[in-house]
Amino acid sequence: MTQTASVVSGARRLVVKVGSSLVTADGRGLDHQALSGWARQIAALMQEGRQVVLVSSGAIAEGMQRLGLSRRPKAVNELQAAAAVGQMGLVEAYERIFAVHGLHTAQILLTHDDMAHRTRYLNARTTLKTLLDLHVLPIVNENDTVAIDEIRLGDNDTLGALVTNLIEADCLIILTDQQGLYSADPRRDPDARLITHGHAGDADLERMAGGAGSSVGTGGMLTKVFAAKRAARSGAHTVIASGRVDNVLLRLAGGEMIGTQLSAVSPPLAARKKWLADHLQVRGRLRIDAGAVRALREEGKSLLPVGVHEVAGEFERGEVVACLDSAGAEIARGLVNYDAAEIRRIAGHPSARIESILGYVDEAELIHRDNMVLL
Numbered sequence: 001m002t003q004t005a006s007v008v009s010g011a012r013r014l015v016v017k018v019g020s021s022l023v024t025a026d027g028r029g030l031d032h033q034a035l036s037g038w039a040r041q042i043a044a045l046m047q048e049g050r051q052v053v054l055v056s057s058g059a060i061a062e063g064m065q066r067l068g069l070s071r072r073p074k075a076v077n078e079l080q081a082a083a084a085v086g087q088m089g090l091v092e093a094y095e096r097i098f099a100v101h102g103l104h105t106a107q108i109l110l111t112h113d114d115m116a117h118r119t120r121y122l123n124a125r126t127t128l129k130t131l132l133d134l135h136v137l138p139i140v141n142e143n144d145t146v147a148i149d150e151i152r153l154g155d156n157d158t159l160g161a162l163v164t165n166l167i168e169a170d171c172l173i174i175l176t177d178q179q180g181l182y183s184a185d186p187r188r189d190p191d192a193r194l195i196t197h198g199h200a201g202d203a204d205l206e207r208m209a210g211g212a213g214s215s216v217g218t219g220g221m222l223t224k225v226f227a228a229k230r231a232a233r234s235g236a237h238t239v240i241a242s243g244r245v246d247n248v249l250l251r252l253a254g255g256e257m258i259g260t261q262l263s264a265v266s267p268p269l270a271a272r273k274k275w276l277a278d279h280l281q282v283r284g285r286l287r288i289d290a291g292a293v294r295a296l297r298e299e300g301k302s303l304l305p306v307g308v309h310e311v312a313g314e315f316e317r318g319e320v321v322a323c324l325d326s327a328g329a330e331i332a333r334g335l336v337n338y339d340a341a342e343i344r345r346i347a348g349h350p351s352a353r354i355e356s357i358l359g360y361v362d363e364a365e366l367i368h369r370d371n372m373v374l375l
Contacts, residue, residue: 017160023058062086175243180260284313334372
């Protein structure tokens, strides 16, 4: 694939994610000089008429510094405490620095549950779009003070992609302490080469990506590659670049090729299916046979009970479940029309027998194709 200009150059709506090591000078406390540099660049982008959302890590790392902690805590309550302390300093710093450029900022704290609940998802979307229309810079972070699962499993690369999909941004820019994605870990392999461009969702890129490289953050290169794949569902391109490059945002916006650029190649998903695909935690899993896999993938059909041979988890009607093939790979997810106990009773049976088994029938399908997204 050949690119001559940055995918950012024509983007009107941007999500910029900045990692913990950049925000906190590798854990030594907030790097006000770096924050001022990004504020200057973001202000210039907004002056050009672009809309920007900033997704910033750093609350836990800043809290660690304020509390005198040399290592990232492992206990959930200590992580929550560090986040609560650090969030104060992070928000205060951003508000003061962006005010220099005459910009109002707004703090948005989200959890994965906010994205999974349809009403809260739509409310968050409306709030963010309203702030952008008001020429306000939303600063988004995970609500680490209350979200246990997010502290253990979450990362702001994923959050950046979710926000990209939420507001239908044109591009996600992930600023990190690395130059971009390499063919191997450059810290261990001197022959590692920088991947300058590729396709979001390319399995070869996922194999190249390594683990976390920082003691203060949770996201490694693999989470960034997965974030690009997720952002591409809404048609957004992704750039992974070093936040330590001078004027990196302005140079990308000007068309310069910096870091790794991962282009979206698939058409955007419809809004409802995008919401389904964005669920990070499904309530249950349905193992389906080869015939059902073929019907979903190749024929665009709904999932019927006859194709299900195993049910895992406890879930209610209307919750999101994953559909797995015989090898355990997730091929789709969607909203179920029956709860787990009911599906266990009708699994493997034709739809015509639902009423005789359950005593009633709501739908002939377990998951209707309109409420399903293929992965």
